[in-house]
Each structure stands twice: as structure tokens, then as C-alpha cells.
Amino acid sequence: MGTESGTAGAGRAGFAHVPGGPVVLTGGEELGGTGGGTVLDFWRYALPDLRTNTTRGLLAEYLVHRAVGARARNEEWASFDVLSPDGLRIEVKTSAYLQSWGQARHSRITFSRLRGRTWSPEEGSSDGPTYNADVYVFALHTALDHADYDPLDVGLWQFHVTDLAAVASSGRASLGLATVRRICGPPVGYDRLAAAIAEAGRRSPEPAVPQPEDGGSGRGSGPGRS
Numbered sequence: 001m002g003t004e005s006g007t008a009g010a011g012r013a014g015f016a017h018v019p020g021g022p023v024v025l026t027g028g029e030e031l032g033g034t035g036g037g038t039v040l041d042f043w044r045y046a047l048p049d050l051r052t053n054t055t056r057g058l059l060a061e062y063l064v065h066r067a068v069g070a071r072a073r074n075e076e077w078a079s080f081d082v083l084s085p086d087g088l089r090i091e092v093k094t095s096a097y098l099q100s101w102g103q104a105r106h107s108r109i110t111f112s113r114l115r116g117r118t119w120s121p122e123e124g125s126s127d128g129p130t131y132n133a134d135v136y137v138f139a140l141h142t143a144l145d146h147a148d149y150d151p152l153d154v155g156l157w158q159f160h161v162t163d164l165a166a167v168a169s170s171g172r173a174s175l176g177l178a179t180v181r182r183i184c185g186p187p188v189g190y191d192r193l194a195a196a197i198a199e200a201g202r203r204s205p206e207p208a209v210p211q212p213e214d215g216g217s218g219r220g221s222g223p224g225r226s
Contacts, residue, residue: 015121025039026039027039027040027043028040049100049151050151050152051096051098051099051100051149051151052100053094053099053100056094056096056141056151057092057094059151060092060094060137060139060157061081061082061092061094063139063154063157063190063193064081064082064090064092064137064139064159064193064197065082067190067193067194067197068082068084068085068088068090068194068197069084069085069194070082070083070084070085071085077119077120079116079118079119079132079133080132080133081133084197084201086201088134088135088197088201088204089132089133089134089135090133090134090135090136090137090197091114091132091133091135091136091137092137092139093111093112093113093114093136093137093138093139094111094139094140094141095107095109095110095111095138095139095140095141095177096109096140096141096143097109097141097142097143097144098141098143098144098145098146098149106144108176109140109176109177110174110175110176110177111138111174111175111176111180112173112174113173113174114131114136114167114172114173114174114175115129115130115131115132115173116129116130116132117129117130118130118132129173131164131167131168133164134163134164134200134201134204135161135162135163135164135197135200135201135204136161136162136163136164136166136167136200137159137160137161137193137197138159138160138161138175138180138184139157139158139159140157140158140159140160140177140187141156141157142156142157142158143156154190155189155190157189157190158187158188158189159187159188159189159190159193159196160180160181160184160185160187161184161188161193161196161197161199161200162183162184162185162200163200163201163203163204164204164205165203165204165205166183166184167183169183170183
């Protein structure tokens with residue numbers, strides 16, 4: 001998960017420039033001065049292919065977000081990806097055998113960047129990388145041939161779920177599929193994802209983080225990627 005370096009003013013209270021909450025867009029809004037371009041046109045431009053690494057990571061994060069009923073997307077700079085309604089900090093890591101370019105062989109399944117520095121506007125960057133979630137979801141897209149790769153078929157995803165202690169006990173910043181299977185056990189499909197996350201959360205010793213009541217983003221200090 002990426003983090004940003006501290007910016008001017010970090011670590012000092014009383015910011016001069018504080019953004020309001022995000023505006024909820026429907027897609028039909030026109031981008032003024034573009035001759036009819038809309039937000040939907042931009043979305044189509046920015047996210048045209050659900051198979052690319054960045055977009056596939058966002059899709060997996062959204063699936064977890066939806067499964068647990070999260071109320072809002074986390075800040076881009078947060079130290080975890082999804083905040084559940086009961087306060088579980090969830091990190092989503094994604095991998096796949098197929099990419100959006102030609103391959104001589106399937107990609108090696110690896111889930112990386114399990115540790116990271118935290119950042120917040122108030123405190124800036126942390127001193128060193130840490131594990132920053134209560135629950136870890138390792139999302140694997142299982143398609144082995146592009147003829148079978150349907151990006152809209154959630155059934156092609158497998159989710160390995162475990163708690164912070166299991167990941168931290170590895171002492172690693174990245175894990176291969178064999179290790180993920182060993183520490184997580186059998187994968188679950190989307191229909192059992194919420195239950196698996198709740199079960200892993202019950203094993204987590206970390207205190208819950210309150211979910212904002214107004215639909216704002218959860219606290220923390222970027223999104224899971226392939």
C-alpha cells in the first residue's frame with residue numbers, strides 16, 4: 001500500500017486549508033467547458049479495462065467494501081483499505097495469473113507491500129513500516145485463459161482471509177500463494193467473504209476503529225493493488 005511523504009504543515013494543528021467531504025457524483029454531471037464531456041466519460045477513460053493491475057486492485061477492494069457493508073471509501077492515503085461498520089481495519093491485496101498484456105507464461109502469484117509507513121496530516125510519516133490492519137484479504141483472480149476471463153464474474157475470485165497476528169508472524173513484506181494458503185486455510189468465494197472477515201476480526205487483538213456516521217472516510221494513514 002502506498003503512502004505519501006509528509007507535506008508542509010504536517011504535524012502542526014490548525015490547518016489553513018481543509019477540504020470538505022467528497023461530492024457524490026452520478027456520472028451525468030457535465031465537465032464545464034469541454035463541449036459536453038461528462039463525469040461518466042471520464043470514468044470510462046480512466047477505468048476502461050478491469051483487468052489492469054491498478055483497476056483490478058480497486059475492484060477487489062470494492063468487493064470487500066461491499067461485502068462488509070462499509071459506508072464510505074477510505075482516504076487514498078489511509079494505512080488500510082476498508083473500514084467495516086464494526087471498526088475492523090481491512091487490507092486487501094490482489095494477484096492474478098493473467099495480465100492485460102501478452103505473456104509467455106502465467107504470472108507468479110505474489111501479494112506484496114504488506115507493511116508500510118503510515119501517514120496522516122497531523123503527524124506526517126511514521127518512523128518505519130508496520131502491519132496496519134486487523135484483517136488481511138488476499139484476493140486471487142483465478143482465470144487461466146483470456147477466453148475464460150470475464151471481469152464481471154465475481155465467481156472467478158478466491159479470497160484468502162486471515163488476521164493480523166497470522167500475517168505479522170511471517171515477518172515478511174510479501175507472501176507467495178503457498179504461504180498464504182498455509183496461514184489462511186482454504187479460500188472462500190464472495191458469498192462467504194463477509195463471514196470470513198468477521199471470523200478473522202474476532203481473532204484480532206486490535207481495538208476497533210469507529211465508523212464515521214456521516215458517511216465520511218475512516219481514519220488511518222492507499223488502496224490494495226495487484
